[in-house]
Amino acid sequence: MTASTIPDDDPPPIPPERPAPDECCNSGCIPCVYDMYDEAMDRYREALKAWRARHEPHGN
Secondary structure, three states: OOHHHOOOOOOOOOOOOOOOHHHOOOOOOOOOHHHHHHHHHHHHHHHHHHHHHHHOOOOO
């Protein structure tokens, strides 16, 4: 992708907010807030990788 094809409205992804310690009830909920956070972090990492690939200078 060239700089001319990168949309102007393509901001970097925003990482999910880590749950506060008091958000987990420690009763083994499925899904736990920490499980949901881990999944959201996986999606964020993939989105960030794709965003970086779109914005990385090519030809170096």
